[in-house]
Structures are given as structure tokens and as C-alpha cells.
Amino acid sequence: MLVDGMALLFRAFFATAVTGQYMVNSKGIPTNAIHGFVKHFFTAIEHFKPSHVAVCWDMVSTTFRTEMYPSYKANRSDAPVELIPQFDLVKEVVESFNVPNIGISGFEADDCIGTIAKQMQGEANVTILTGDQDILQLLDDHISVALLKKGYGNYMLYTPVNFQEEKGITPQQMIDLKGLMGDTSDNYPGVRGIGEKTALKLLQTHQDIEGILTNLSLLTKGQRAKIEADLEMLHLSRRLAEIKCDVPVSCLLEESFLDINPNLAIQKFEELEFKRFHHYVEKKEELTLF
Template identity: 65%
Template sequence: MTSTNRIMLVDGMALLFRAFYATAMSNYFMVNSKGTPTNGVYGMLKHLFTAINHYQPTHVVCCWDMGSKTFRNDMFPDYKANRGEPPVELIPQFDLAKEAIESLNIPNVGVAGFEADDCIGTLSKEYSEHSQVFILTGDQDMLQLLKQNTTVVLLKKGYGNYAEYYEDSFYEEKGITPAQMVDLKALMGDTSDNYPGVKGIGEKTALKLLMKHQTIEGILGNLDALTKGQRSKIEEGLEMLHLSRKLARIHCEADVNCSLEDALFYIDDERMRDKFEELEFRNWRKNIIGVS
């Protein structure tokens, strides 16, 4: 069953970081008269409105990480330990970004102990039962959430450039299903999230094994069919393989909810204008919301 609802779930962190670094590389921080940098918020909103104008959602929700520690750190203390502190120019923009989103009547959603990914996974699971869901992100991890009514829209360079993924075409392109993405990451690890997977097994080998044996259980049940090298690597890295799978899986039962009524996309022009003027955004009608 489908409805006319088109729900856009926005990965706030992904958009904010992408927008910040796009201009920070040239030291362009757009500092306002209060001395606060606003480049990340400005670019994030431009990404948001460009996508809204393109996909025409009826509902929008923005999801955030709430602090750096999550249940994954409890399982594996080194999870994301390779990431330094955010740049000093970005720190004040986290709150400003949420305020700007709020001024658009878009709910900010996040829950302590979970990542934005988990909130998006939980909400997409619920909404996709009755609505069309679009996940706007820059994070390939979200591809595991693809299903019948769920599209993942990955931001590419610039504004308005997207790689769209659908459940059907994903298999044709990658040779594995979205659900197998979790096992793929468990085998090969993830350098950006700082967990190793099975030492010595890269993407190519992991894909080959999953195409042949479907799942980690399938691989473990057929160790005799593996090369000697593959077998010994997996046997030696068994504990980390199982742990990496838990780290890789987006948790779709987070304690988060947002009613369709709250998510209904409706902008109060006056409220938006007041916030954008307060942030001292120049030419925002033309440059952010795309109205000349």
C-alpha cells in the first residue's frame, strides 16, 4: 500500500559537515557581526532547500547525533576514536543549525546513546509501512536501509547533484542486497568508523564471499570451500567479525518517534525570515531557498 505522503529524512550531521568543509578549505567561514561563523549552517540550508525543491516532500524530519558516545562505544571503545574534535569554527554551528531547522517548523530528532543513522533507520522503518521515504545523506552506510518504499539519496559534489539508490537497482549495481551491506562491512571493516572487520580481507574478497555464500553464517558454514588464507584470516578474526557486524548494523529500534502531524512540511515565512535575518544571511531568498 502506498500513500501520497513523501517523507524526507534528513541526516543533519552529514549535511552540516559537508557544507562546512566545502567552504572551510578556503577559510571562508562567513563570520557575522557577533563573531559567529555561519558557513556550515548556510550551506546546510542550501542543500536542504535544493533537495526539497527537487523531491517535493510533504513531510520533513531532521535527525542528529546527540553527543559523541553511543551504545557502539560501550561495545568497542575505539569506535570512531580516530576522529578528532570538530574545528572550533564548527562548534557553535551545531546549535545554530538546529535553531535554523526549527524556524522552518521541521522537527529536530535525536536520542542520547544513538547516532542519527539509528534515528533515521527507526523512523524510515515506521514511515515506509505507509509512505514513500527519501533519506537525504552523504553516508553510504544508509544503503542498508533500502527497501520497497525507501530511497536513499546520496549528496554528490556541489548542490543538487544526487546518487539515487533503490532496492531493485541496488542489487543489479552491487551484486548484493542492501541487507548484505551489513555483512560486507563486518568482513572488510570501516576505516572512517575505526573498526577493523577481518584483518586482511578487503572489499573485493568480501563481496566475492557474500555473492557465493550470502551471509556470514553461510561463509562460516563453508569454511572448507575457502582458500587456506581466507579461512585462517576468518578463524583468527572471528570475534572481531561478529563485533564488527553489531557495529555496522543500523539499529532500527531506537527510542525515537515523530508523528506525521509534527513532520508535515509547512514554512511560516515570518518565522523563517526572522531567523535568517538574525543569522545575517545575505541574499538568502535567492541563494538558499531558490526564489528569485
């Protein structure tokens, strides 16, 4: 199981921050995001029962995508002050579980996840735990995606089959879909005036962006005009949408075998003043023997 660490951490933070419940400990450190992260983490382990686990992180805000397009994710506000001290602490918690923390400057967690997942072909089946639908482009015969839904333990598990049944396109075509329609959360526009419904229809008919451009004469006058007006942004948006699966990162299976030392984990829980989490790691035999 490859975990999108930031997806879990941010989800956990905002679930309680909205009501001001930051769970500040006796040292004055907020711990609400870490608390929720741990709960999400072990709930997923109990649900999917992976034999190997690694957590991937975004390292810095500047990546090769912001170099290509400075406005990439520029619409996002700075992290809340209560969350900032939890970024490093949560990695210490993961380390106390003897689970690898993985991240590389200049790339996003998605790129690390994609690279490692593809490296596992022929070695292991991979489940990616995230809340980000962008990762669905990685689906293949050995990669599935568990999208977090509201609450704990609720997932939408995607495979290439049910993804194609739902969207009418292949996972790989999702890159072209985002190139056409853009992504408001990541702040790149795609082709102005082309929404998801139109983009899906174009891809179902012409397979990919290259096929669409080759057959511009078959499009409606309005579709053709929109694409021709935003041709440069179309190609840029596609490059921004594509998860890189060849970044300089790796994680060997033996490095990620799930083998939690309860004493180390409990020591970290007590340091953070988490009083009700001992049971997660005391079930060591259940977590490691599959």
C-alpha cells in the same frame, strides 16, 4: 524526506573552511556550515518535493557502539572550533522552518533515521538524504536513499534494484559486507586482509556471515585462516555496522508536514545575517502544495 543533519552540516563546513571562508557575522559567530546546510536543505526539497520532512542528528560522541568498542570512531579529530557554535544554531534554523529536529542520546542519527523510516512502512515512501553509504542497508520497497555528490543538487538516488545491480548483493547483505571488510572511517577493522572485492565474492556465494562460517572448508586456505584469526572481531564489526531500527524515537506524519512560516524563517535568516535566502521560504506555496 529524512535528512542526516550532520552529513549536510559537515559537508557544508569543509566545502568553505578549506579556503578559510567561515562567514563570520557581526557578532563574531561563524556561519559557513549553516549557510551551506540551508542551501543543501532547500535544494533537496525543490528537487525531491517531499510533503513531510524531519532532520536527524547525532547528539553526543558516546553511543552504545563506543560502549561495545571504545575505538569506534576514535580516529576522528575534534570538531573545528569554528564549527562548534554552529551545532546549536543550525537546529534553531531547522526549528524556524517548523521542521522537527530528532536525536536521542546513546544512538546515532542513522539509528533514528532507520527507526523512523521503518515505522513509515505502509504509511509513506521515504527518501533519506545523506552522504553516508552505511545508510544503504536500509533500502527497501518504500525507502530510497539520495547520496549527496559534489556540489549542490547532485545526487545518486539508490533503490534496492539499482543497488543490487551495482554491488551484486542485497541492501541487507551490506551489514555483513561491513562486518567482513570493516570501515576505516568508523575505525573498526572487520577481518584483517579481507577487502571489499573478496567480501563481495564471499557473500555472493554464501549469502551471509553465518553461511560463510558454515562453509569455511570451501574457502581458500588464506581466507579461512584470516577469518578464523579474527572471528571475534568479525562478529563485533557486524554489530557495529548494523543500523538499529528499534530505538525509542518516533515522528508522526502530522508532526513533520512541511509547512514553513516565511516570517519566522526570514527572521532567523536576518538574525544570522543571511541576505540571499529569503527566496527559499517565500516560495511557500511551492514547498507545501504537492
